[in-house]
Amino acid sequence: MKEKARKLAKGFQELLDKYDSVTCAASDCMDRLNGMFSDMRPIGKEARLAGVAATVHTIAGDLSAVVYAIEHAEPGDILVVDGHASVNTAFWGENITISSMNKGIIAAVVDGACRDVEEIRKIGFPVFARGICPNVGCMAGYGRINERIQCAGVSVNPNDIIVIDGNGIVVVPLEKGDEVFAKTRKMMETESTVSEKLKAGATIGKLINIEAIMSSTFAYQERAINKK
Numbered sequence: 001m002k003e004k005a006r007k008l009a010k011g012f013q014e015l016l017d018k019y020d021s022v023t024c025a026a027s028d029c030m031d032r033l034n035g036m037f038s039d040m041r042p043i044g045k046e047a048r049l050a051g052v053a054a055t056v057h058t059i060a061g062d063l064s065a066v067v068y069a070i071e072h073a074e075p076g077d078i079l080v081v082d083g084h085a086s087v088n089t090a091f092w093g094e095n096i097t098i099s100s101m102n103k104g105i106i107a108a109v110v111d112g113a114c115r116d117v118e119e120i121r122k123i124g125f126p127v128f129a130r131g132i133c134p135n136v137g138c139m140a141g142y143g144r145i146n147e148r149i150q151c152a153g154v155s156v157n158p159n160d161i162i163v164i165d166g167n168g169i170v171v172v173p174l175e176k177g178d179e180v181f182a183k184t185r186k187m188m189e190t191e192s193t194v195s196e197k198l199k200a201g202a203t204i205g206k207l208i209n210i211e212a213i214m215s216s217t218f219a220y221q222e223r224a225i226n227k228k
Contacts, residue, residue: 001159001174002052002074002159004159004177005052005159005174005177006052006076006158007180008161008172008177008181009050009051009052009076009161010050010202011185012026012050012161012163012172012181012184013049013050013180014134015163015184015185015188016048016049016050016163017048019125019191020166020189021097021166021167021191022163022165022184022188023035023163023164023165023167023168023169023170023182025187025188025191026163026170026172026180026184027170028178028187029183029184029187030170030172030176030180033171034154034155034170034171034172035154035167035168035170035174036109036152036153036168036169036170036171037152037153038168039130039131039152040109040128040130040152040168040169041128041129042112042126042127042128043114043117043120043121043127043128043129043132044117044120044121044124044125044126044127045121045124046165046166047107047126047164047165048164048165048166048211049078049106049107049126049164050161050162050163050164050219051076051077051078051106051161051162052068052074052076052077052078052159052162053078053080053147053156053157053158053159053160053162054069054072054073054074054077054078054079054080054105054110054145054146054158055069055078055080055082055147055148055149055156055157055158056069056079056080056081056143056145057082057143057144057145057147057149058081058082058083058091058142058143059084059093059142059143060083060084060086060088060089060112060137061086061089061092061137061138061140061227062137062138062139062140062141062142062144063091063092063096063136063137063138063144064089064138064139064140064141064142065142065143065144065145066079066092066096066140066143067096067099068082068143068145069081069117069145069146070096070099070100070103070105072145072146073100073103073104073105074103074104075103075104075105076104076106077104077105077106078106078107078108078109078162078164079100079105079107079108079109080108080149080156080162081108081109081110081111081112081151082111082149082150082151082156083110083111083112083113083130084111084112085111085112085152085228086112086113086128087112087113087130087131087133088113088133088135089112089113089133089135089136089137089194090112090113090114090115090116090132090133090134090136090137091110091112091113091114091137091187092108092110092112092113092114092115092121092127092129092136093114093115093116093120093136094116094123095116095122097116097119097120097125097127098123098125098198099109100118100125101125106126106160107125107126107127107128107164108125108126108127108128108129109151109152109162109169110127110128110129110130110165110205111137111150111151111152112128112129112130112131113129113130113131113132113133114127114129114131114132114133115132115134115135115136117132123201128163128164128169130152146158151171151194152169154171155171155172156171157174159174160172160174161174162179164186168182177218179218184216189197194207216224
């Protein structure tokens with residue numbers, strides 16, 4: 001399972017290295033879903049990377065499970081923290097960042113607050129969080145790791161693929177990874193062709209026949225009555 005996840009993460013990273021806005025295409029290929037909420041923003045500069053999810057389920061004000069998860073993480077993992085959108089105590093800071101880097105973790109996605117942002121920006125480690133707060137959480141020993149969580153509106157399982165670029169964060173479920181990757185790659189290739197046509201003078205409306213779309217507005221009552 002982990003080997004498959006690593007392979008998929010590598011494939012998505014290759015797409016990120018070649019194309020722009022891969023997260024948009026990946027979301028489109030998952031019925032326009034699985035993108036995290038827009039207030040999950042980079043603490044420092046934006047990053048373009050893909051990795052394997054190592055999940056953390058904790059409670060507001062307790063960062064014990066975060067520290068515990070770092071000790072059990074593997075190189076190439078992205079730590080994904082379900083902090084229940086708690087932004088008044090920080091789950092992440094400078095020392096946790098350095099610990100993560102020592103374990104080979106490549107990024108952190110925290111549904112909660114972060115602190116020590118000045119130091120983290122100097123280090124250059126990619127951290128995405130809901131907010132910034134100087135108050136640090138405690139070590140009370142609550143929480144669990146490597147289980148299904150919710151992070152910024154998206155379900156995340158251990159070994160799911162996390163894809164990050166300037167548009168935000170997308171979660172690709174491992175069990176659908178091969179299919180989503182193939183569709184995303186094909187969409188990126190197709191998008192290049194569409195862009196060429198637009199640059200040559202076309203408009204989106206002409207390419208997709210917007211007149212036909214606007215003349216077939218969905219009316220459920222009419223369809224329900226006419227259904228045989």
